[in-house]
Amino acid sequence: MKPTRSVVAAAVTLFALGSTALAEAPKAVGEGEGEVDIVAWPGYIERGETDKAYDWVTSFEKETGCKVNVKTAATSDEMVTLMNQGGFDLVTASGDASLRLVAGKKVQPINVDLIPSWKTVDERLQNAPWHTVDGVHYGVPFQWGPNVLAYNSDVFKEAPKSWSVVFVEQNLPDGKSNKGRVQAYDGPIYIADAALYLMKNKPELGIKNPYELNKDQYAAAIALLQAQRALIGRYWHDAMVQVDDFKNEGVVASSSWPFQVNLLAADKKPVASTIPQEGATGWADTTMMHSEAKHPNCAYKWLEHSLSPKLQGDLASWFGSVPSVPAACKGNELLTDTGCATNGFDNFEKIWFWRTPTAKCEKEGGCVPYSQWAKDYIAILGK
16 A cells, blocks of 8 residues: 555544644653653563563663553554543554544644654655654654454465455355354454455445545445354454464454464464455554653653664564564564564555545545444444
8 A cells, every 4th residue: 555645635634623733842851750651552562571582661661760651452442542531641553543643632743853763764654644744743653564364274274365254154174164263353444454355356346445435335345344243253352362262262264463473373373364365454553642741751762762673673573563663674683684574564555554534535535434434333243
């Protein structure tokens, strides 16, 4: 995917809707306040509690005196809710949350001049439209990657070629139905995965962008997900619960993150992942600062720390993601010099990165907005 004009248009739309007035970014970083509170995806802020080899918090705390407090969130909607409630300094927001936070005045502009390592950020990310509005940066790129198809390699001797194994009822290679043995993501943004599948398999719908759907295209995606409902054993949002489901609950295929696949592989479970022929959605995550952050100095110190090649490489190895700092791709013992290529460094243009759908869109002239996505997906899940 080339996340350029269409995402910029969404940014402008959201910006206008939010009537966001630019707050003045700080001119200097002072003494730390003693702590920093971060909302993060699971696996993003590690201090060696799960595996001693993966710890990028302890050294930061020792060097800065800023204690790191972490609240994990399983979905972008949860992140937005937590930031709306307040009490946090930073959030590792994906593109389907970042512009909502800008429009809602919940995050503040970032003075990149106060982040010495900014110049080392991948040029493809420095001005990415999911954190840059009217030339103003609202965050620091953290990690990115695809939403993969995880599968049981005992059931699938060869990697599935299509997402149809989770969308369409069928017998799998072991001769058994996929009904009750597959999962889907518990978040409205998953509607884009259905749209991406339809782009390839129902070209007559004319879908050009899975986040820009007119009423007919959207109706087709919803119909696909309604039919899928009968197949789903569980809608996942907790990464660790999904890991357990692959181990103990008979799940054999699902949308997933490389994080879960890595944990299962490390535990010697027969689980692998692939990006099917239809392609994949994905996430490019940005660390953003709350507009009312109580610990801004510690927050800025963390933003700089977050770009260190050591952290970036260790995290990419742990999560199965791609660093936002290309220098992390070489010389990291955990990631190895082939890790970035393995995790998809060269697939940037092929990923449809998460972003918030809006009513005004580039291709169709009028699209179904995210508010409707959220309402209809809740109805599908039966919540």
